[in-house]
Amino acid sequence: MRRAGRLNVDETGWRLRGEQRTLWGAFTNRIALFRVAQDRHEDRARDLLDGNQGIVTSDRWWAYNHLPLRRRQLCWAHLRRDFKAHAEAIGAEREFGEHGLRVCDELFWAWEVYVHTGQRARLRRDIRLLRRELKPTLRCFAGKAPRYKRTRGMARNLLKAWPALWTFADRQGVEPTNNHAERSLRGAVIYRKLSLGSQSEQGERRIERLLSASITCRLQRRPLHAYLAELLTAHARGDPLPTLT
Numbered sequence: 250m251r252r253a254g255r256l257n258v259d260e261t262g263w264r265l266r267g268e269q270r271t272l273w274g275a276f277t278n279r280i281a282l283f284r285v286a287q288d289r290h291e292d293r294a295r296d297l298l299d300g301n302q303g304i305v306t307s308d309r310w311w312a313y314n315h316l317p318l319r320r321r322q323l324c325w326a327h328l329r330r331d332f333k334a335h336a337e338a339i340g341a342e343r344e345f346g347e348h349g350l351r352v353c354d355e356l357f358w359a360w361e362v363y364v365h366t367g368q369r370a371r372l373r374r375d376i377r378l379l380r381r382e383l384k385p386t387l388r389c390f391a392g393k394a395p396r397y398k399r400t401r402g403m404a405r406n407l408l409k410a411w412p413a414l415w416t417f418a419d420r421q422g423v424e425p426t427n428n429h430a431e432r433s434l435r436g437a438v439i440y441r442k443l444s445l446g447s448q449s450e451q452g453e454r455r456i457e458r459l460l461s462a463s464i465t466c467r468l469q470r471r472p473l474h475a476y477l478a479e480l481l482t483a484h485a486r487g488d489p490l491p492t493l494t
Contacts, residue, residue, distance in 0.1 A: 251300035253277045255423050257430035258297065259309045260289055261438055264446025265453060272441070273297050275434045280493065281464035283437065285453040291315055303421055306427050308404065321413035322420075324427035332405060338399065345390045345400040351381050360417075360425055368385040369421075376418040384411070433464050466494045 250255065256277050257305050263270040271289045275282045275297055286293040294312040298305065306322040307313045313321065330352060336346030359375035362368070390397050390416045391404035407414065413442050417423040466473040471493075479491050 250275060250277065250280055250282050253280070253303050254305070255299060255304040255420070256301065258294070258305055258313070259427060259430035259434055260293075260310075260312075261434055263441060263453075265450075266448055267445075268410075270446070270453075272434075272437055273435070274430060274434050276427075276430050276464070276468075279465070279468050279469060281433055281461050283457045283460040283464075285447070285457055304416060306423065306430070308427060309410070317490075318410060318412040319416075321410070322416040322423050322425070323410060323413045324358075324425075325353060325356060325414075326426040326428060328407075335400065335403070336343050340401045341390065341396040345404070348386050349383075354381055355379060373418050376415060380415060384408075419455050432470075436452065436460070436464065464492065469493070 253347050256275050258273070260273045261272050263272040265285075271293065273284045273286055273293060275301060283299070284293075284297055286296075289310070289312055290314045291314070295315060298316075302320070304322055305313065305316055306321055308324050308327040313324040329350065332346045334346065335342050336350055337343075338346065346351030349368050356376070356379055362375075364400070376391075387404045387408050389404075390400040391408060392401065397404075408485055417425045440456075449457055462476065463473055465471075466476055476491065476493070482488075483490050
């Protein structure tokens with residue numbers, strides 16, 4: 250994970266004896282790493298990403314703000330949901346949301362074309378046009394006028410993180426969404442709802458490792474049962490333990 254050139258990161262709620270905790274996850278195309286932590290603060294993100302120098306795809310949660318913008322890709326699926334919420338309002342907020350939704354739709358279409366054709370030059374050209382269109386809009390809705398009261402926060406945040414919106418257009422293998430992390434967390438969320446979390450710190454360590462092994466095996470199209478059987482057999486014999494790398 251430390252050597253990964255790109256990875257997706259996300260977090261979700263967890264429980265320890267009924268009290269609120271946070272389950273963090275970092276994912277490459279072949280490896281999943283889970284950690285249960287006390288909260289969703291920046292220190293937890295730093296610990297999770299310690300030693301990694303790759304591109305990190307995430308949402309706009311402030312715990313990731315310690316990363317340089319050149320190493321970030323903000324999730325456009327999250328942005329689309331935010332724009333949609335604005336579009337359901339009235340006045341300037343609605344205008345802001347509708348414009349943002351249109352940019353999102355055009356961006357996703359440009360990405361879809363690239364996925365099917367592999368023409369990165371065309372992707373860069375299309376994204377360059379969207380950048381020229383979106384930036385003046387954000388500057389407008391980030392204004393101090395009273396009508397921009399409900400839009401200036403998001404607009405200013407996007408202007409501040411501007412380079413991190415477009416990393417996918419320049420870096421091979423980086424996607425414009427964090428869907429990979431959300432899909433990888435889905436099984437853990439279902440397990441949390443069924444189990445109500447953990448009942449001890451030892452249980453937290455156990456579930457971290459089991460979830461990491463389970464999702465890693467799925468990413469590698471490797472049978473989890475076969476891996477666990479191999480692992481327990483090697484442990485009983487005193488042989489070197491099999492890895493998931």
